[in-house]
Amino acid sequence: MKKNELIKAFEHKKYGFFKDASIQICEWNKKSLRGDGNCYKQDFYGADTISCHQIAPTTFWCNNSCVFCWRPMEYMHGLPTEPINPKELISGLIEKRKKLISGFGGHNKVSKETFARANKVKHWAISLSGEPTLYKKLPELIKLIKERPETETVFLVTNGQNPKMLLKLSSKNSLPTQLYVSMVGPNKDTWKKITKNSEKNGWNNYLKSLASLKLLNTRTVIRLTVIKGLNDSDKLIEEFAELLEAVGSDFVEVKSYMWLGFSRQRLKEENSPSHEYTKNFALKLLSKMPSYKFESEKINSRIVLLKNRSSKYKTKIIDRN
Numbered sequence: 001m002k003k004n005e006l007i008k009a010f011e012h013k014k015y016g017f018f019k020d021a022s023i024q025i026c027e028w029n030k031k032s033l034r035g036d037g038n039c040y041k042q043d044f045y046g047a048d049t050i051s052c053h054q055i056a057p058t059t060f061w062c063n064n065s066c067v068f069c070w071r072p073m074e075y076m077h078g079l080p081t082e083p084i085n086p087k088e089l090i091s092g093l094i095e096k097r098k099k100l101i102s103g104f105g106g107h108n109k110v111s112k113e114t115f116a117r118a119n120k121v122k123h124w125a126i127s128l129s130g131e132p133t134l135y136k137k138l139p140e141l142i143k144l145i146k147e148r149p150e151t152e153t154v155f156l157v158t159n160g161q162n163p164k165m166l167l168k169l170s171s172k173n174s175l176p177t178q179l180y181v182s183m184v185g186p187n188k189d190t191w192k193k194i195t196k197n198s199e200k201n202g203w204n205n206y207l208k209s210l211a212s213l214k215l216l217n218t219r220t221v222i223r224l225t226v227i228k229g230l231n232d233s234d235k236l237i238e239e240f241a242e243l244l245e246a247v248g249s250d251f252v253e254v255k256s257y258m259w260l261g262f263s264r265q266r267l268k269e270e271n272s273p274s275h276e277y278t279k280n281f282a283l284k285l286l287s288k289m290p291s292y293k294f295e296s297e298k299i300n301s302r303i304v305l306l307k308n309r310s311s312k313y314k315t316k317i318i319d320r321n
Helices: 004-012 027-034 039-046 084-108 113-118 136-146 162-170 186-194 202-213 234-247 262-263 275-286
Strands: 015-018 020-024 052-058 121-124 153-158 178-183 221-228 253-257 292-298 303-308
Touching: 015 084, 020 084, 027 084, 027 113, 039 084, 039 292, 052 084, 084 113, 113 121, 113 162, 121 136, 121 275, 136 153, 136 162, 153 292, 162 202, 178 202, 178 234, 202 234, 221 234, 221 275, 234 275, 275 292
Parallel strands: 052 121, 121 153, 153 178, 178 221, 221 253
Antiparallel strands: 015 020, 020 052, 253 303, 292 303
8 A cells, every 4th residue: 555545544444644644533532532531641640631632753764564453553563764754743743733633622521721721731641652752853743842931741662672772762852751662572572473573683672672661761651462372371471570670660561452443354352351351461460560559540541550669750750630
């Protein structure tokens, strides 16, 4: 599929584009506008759901083709060419988001005050599509976002394939408020089976990224996606626990795989565990992880939060009513 065809397909799914960068209003963003609840990132950490700008600087490029991804990962190969100017990217995506939510201004459940708040730019989630660490100007992008007066929090999610970029973010004083590294397997075989990674040194790159977390002066999170029948055996739970103890991230999110989007072409609905199943998986992990404690859960997101007992960070970055 050509890039212009992909852009049209993504726009049909309500993505907004500025060149190759994109932004989307997720379901939790819409629910928060209507007063129907908040994303777990607000419940857990205090990140502002209603003003969330979920973006991708490299929409169509990733070095993984994860079987559980709801995006069309089969088309995401190679590397981006010329990186977008970060100043232009920020302003361009802010304007695109304003257009995407413009219809909520006349919604009978959305007050003028709520709509105005939604157009603030308090939270950024660099996690929408593709692998953001492939964007060469990521340090400049995050630094510019953090310098904006309205910005409260910046979350970055990576697959861990570019450890040099994580260290570069640190050296350039451009670390996000919270850094996520995705986890789906505690050993090379399981990891490769699920990620379909094609890099020559993919597993070693991933281990280097995990090892770097202790060197980074920011909040760190491992997001472990549970896929029933693929990475949930008792043996793998033991291996996950051993790896997570060694990594020592501030938080571990244990999250159910959701049977959505393009992943329905690769997996079956029974691969998507219930919250009860996911919580039981997390508790089994916890029984083998003395450094961690149960912190929180959000049932309708099928996610459990574990916290490192030695973390220097408060769980909530911002307390909200």
